Amino acid sequence: MAETVLMRNFERGNSHTLAVYRGAxxxxxxEKAKAMEPAAITEAVKQSNLRGLGGAGFPxxxxxxxxxxxxxxxxxxxxxxxxxxxxxxxxRYLLERDPHALIExxxxxxxxxxxxxxxxxxxxxxxxxxxxxxxxxxxxYDANLLGQGFDIVVHRxxxxxxxxxxxxxxxxxxGKKGWPKxxxxxxxxxxxxxxxxxxxxxxxxxxxxxxxxxxxxWFAGLGTKTQGGTRMYSVSGRVKRPAVYEAAVTVTLxxxxxxxxxxxxxGRLKAVVPGGGSAAILTADEIDVTMxxxxxKNAGTMIGSAGVMVMDESVSIPEALLVLARFYAHESCGxxxxxxxxxxxxxxxxxxxxxxxxxxxxxxxxxDVAKRGAGTTICAFYDGAVGPYISxxxxxxxxxxxxxxx
Amino acid sequence: xxxxxxxxxxxxxxxxxxxxxxxxxADPAPTIRFSGEQLAEVRRLQALYPDRRGALLPVLHMxxxxxxxxxxxxxxxxxxxxxxSPAHVHEVxxxxxxxxxxxxxxxxxxxxxxxxxYMAGSRDILAHVKRRLGIEVGETTDDGRVTLQxxxxxxxxxxxxxAQVDERYEMNLTPDKVDRILEGLR
Numbered sequence: 001m002a003e004t005v006l007m008r009n010f011e012r013g014n015s016h017t018l019a020v021y022r023g024a025x026x027x028x029x030x031e032k033a034k035a036m037e038p039a040a041i042t043e044a045v046k047q048s049n050l051r052g053l054g055g056a057g058f059p060x061x062x063x064x065x066x067x068x069x070x071x072x073x074x075x076x077x078x079x080x081x082x083x084x085x086x087x088x089x090x091x092r093y094l095l096e097r098d099p100h101a102l103i104e105x106x107x108x109x110x111x112x113x114x115x116x117x118x119x120x121x122x123x124x125x126x127x128x129x130x131x132x133x134x135x136x137x138x139x140x141y142d143a144n145l146l147g148q149g150f151d152i153v154v155h156r157x158x159x160x161x162x163x164x165x166x167x168x169x170x171x172x173x174x175g176k177k178g179w180p181k182x183x184x185x186x187x188x189x190x191x192x193x194x195x196x197x198x199x200x201x202x203x204x205x206x207x208x209x210x211x212x213x214x215x216x217x218w219f220a221g222l223g224t225k226t227q228g229g230t231r232m233y234s235v236s237g238r239v240k241r242p243a244v245y246e247a248a249v250t251v252t253l254x255x256x257x258x259x260x261x262x263x264x265x266x267g268r269l270k271a272v273v274p275g276g277g278s279a280a281i282l283t284a285d286e287i288d289v290t291m292x293x294x295x296x297k298n299a300g301t302m303i304g305s306a307g308v309m310v311m312d313e314s315v316s317i318p319e320a321l322l323v324l325a326r327f328y329a330h331e332s333c334g335x336x337x338x339x340x341x342x343x344x345x346x347x348x349x350x351x352x353x354x355x356x357x358x359x360x361x362x363x364x365x366x367x368d369v370a371k372r373g374a375g376t377t378i379c380a381f382y383d384g385a386v387g388p389y390i391s392x393x394x395x396x397x398x399x400x401x402x403x404x405x406x
Numbered sequence: 407x408x409x410x411x412x413x414x415x416x417x418x419x420x421x422x423x424x425x426x427x428x429x430x431x432a433d434p435a436p437t438i439r440f441s442g443e444q445l446a447e448v449r450r451l452q453a454l455y456p457d458r459r460g461a462l463l464p465v466l467h468m469x470x471x472x473x474x475x476x477x478x479x480x481x482x483x484x485x486x487x488x489x490x491s492p493a494h495v496h497e498v499x500x501x502x503x504x505x506x507x508x509x510x511x512x513x514x515x516x517x518x519x520x521x522x523x524y525m526a527g528s529r530d531i532l533a534h535v536k537r538r539l540g541i542e543v544g545e546t547t548d549d550g551r552v553t554l555q556x557x558x559x560x561x562x563x564x565x566x567x568x569a570q571v572d573e574r575y576e577m578n579l580t581p582d583k584v585d586r587i588l589e590g591l592r
Binding site for chain 2: 086128153
């Protein structure tokens, strides 16, 4: 049932080495792409219906086509390896187990957008993945795969969730605090160091070699009408076998939970976070959704980074919200007032509720504060926080009300 | 004008620091200066970016590895290497969680407290670590051995509860496993 595309090399011994990658046909797609016109590569990626797998789900080929055609200066390719969305761990596996797939994807993408320099921004805490990936880059240089018109700089972050937001990442790459930038201009017009830049997630770029290798139609055929391929679902929480599972994007949430061995704890499902901490929560009777971008959008939530966190009946939803509210209060970059202030207020109010000191108006106040700030900020961080604030309270209101004594 | 090629750059104390000598106190900070080899590495890193300032985060990592933490003096020194104001470097250092603005222990234990780790019992793990070390979150043991942190998602939720111990991810923690890990930290 499960097509293995992205995780095809994971079980090979020393899958992180160039020899093993090449032995499995690696860099064959790059050989093929070298004979293709850049526009033909972009067109293939468009036809494949590949959509960004970092969170926003934007069509990748379309993004690439936004690089101005008449631009004569440098164009940069930036890889977002600042994995930080709660519940997500897929990019760590790719960096550690198949780093050459990312390098090959970068080579092909760079040819498509005519970039001579790529940056890979790896979260600071990922020391081992950073070492692994850096070693693979060195191998690629020694084998003359890199340094022949395309170079890669591996860059370590320093601990800030907001740097996973693409313009926050660019600020950080430029040696600044990771404040997101106002769009437009979008990075494809004015990105890193003021030049046209494409920012793609690790997993997104790892899809590119198979698309070139096996064809856009094959990749598109794995998915839905609006999204091609497979993706890596990080499944954790109260399941028997928490792990990363690859599946076509047509898989349902119920099927994924079953693949992970089913619900542990009480064995009775209560709720699921389908797409990382910032996704609105789904109740136990809402899990027959397909796990593609549009499937979850239609269900009122989002696929985001595909981090699935499963909660059984014994998990307290108010406490789960408290954990996330603390996260948003801590990680708000402080640039926009609605986000900076609301994340702090809401954390305090949820804390008060969980401690048993809540007021009867608190729930409506939280909902009001959450809604007023939505859509008023520079980046999507606060909108991501609003998803859990509102959905946890609306879908599990009696559980919150039970904590209020007066 | 200071240039990054001058090894003395940044080592001087700027006017905005408190006049410790005049207060009758010896300057407690050790000499903050990279070796010639490290300065060559700084220049190599700076040359990788279209604007050398791109190398600021990597050079701050180097500074922390070399000096143990990022003091105001280290910020000034690094600012000099980039021809930036110390205020800019301070703004960067204070923005990111991995730069320490005070001395840290020889080891750092960072217990994840986000959702999947919470569901897997990270509160009990953190309480156990606190009890074993006799310190609270944000503190360092008296012997300078371990600094304890409670941190946001480290993205290893498949192995919850987990913690980062220095550069390693320690997965599927139990109290017994925590004890063995802590015993191994010297």
